[in-house]
Amino acid sequence: MKKVVLLIVVSLFLVSGAALAVPSGKTLDFTKSPMGKVTFSGKIHADAGVKCMECHNPETFPKMKQGTVEIKMAKIYAGEQCGKCHNGKRAFEAKKNCNKCHKR
Ligand code: HEC
Ligand code: HEC
């Protein structure tokens, strides 16, 4: 009986894991900013060689669930959240490229 339960749990995990394999093929929209909607593309980041764990770690975006972290420009400019890379070194600098993220 225990084995059956375990099997069900494992297969549910695999099914939802596959359906949610986000950032690679999916996009997330962040619509709260007056500067315009930000569309985060998993594909662009995966194609640029960014690994899941570079974002999904305890300091950055711990949960693989949208809405658990409030993204603020002050944090981005301070080199946190998206600003961990969007600092003009690893990727384009946030301060000079509002419109690369925000679209009206
Ligand atoms: C460049 C950063 C970044 C990378 C790389 C990244 N993610 Fe994410 N991911 C995010 C952010 C930001 C969120 C939203 C988190 C929040 O709002 O708290 C998110 C959310 C998710 C979600 C939830 C989506 C939803 O609809 O709620 C899943 C699942 C996920 N990521 C899986 C992955 C997987 C698997 C990988 C690697 C293939 C990956 N992520 C790579 C930044 C990233
Ligand atoms: C771990 C590093 C990393 C993090 C964190 C990260 N990005 Fe990126 N991002 C990149 C790289 C690398 C590229 C591709 C190179 C470039 O465009 O400068 C990129 C490209 C992009 C692009 C494509 C721009 C274009 O016009 O081609 C957008 C939009 C973007 N990121 C938004 C975000 C947002 C929003 C977040 C936070 C939720 C985020 N990124 C977090 C590394 C990162």
Ligand code: HEC
């Ligand atoms: C790397 C992508 C990226 C760049 C570049 C960027 N932003 Fe943002 N910005 C975001 C994300 C993601 C949010 C969160 C939106 C949400 O929660 O719906 C946000 C939120 C905001 C907000 C509302 C929250 C807050 O912190 O006040 C304002 C205002 C804002 N951005 C202005 C700007 C301006 C001005 C620039 C250029 C100087 C800029 N952004 C550049 C990704 C970016």
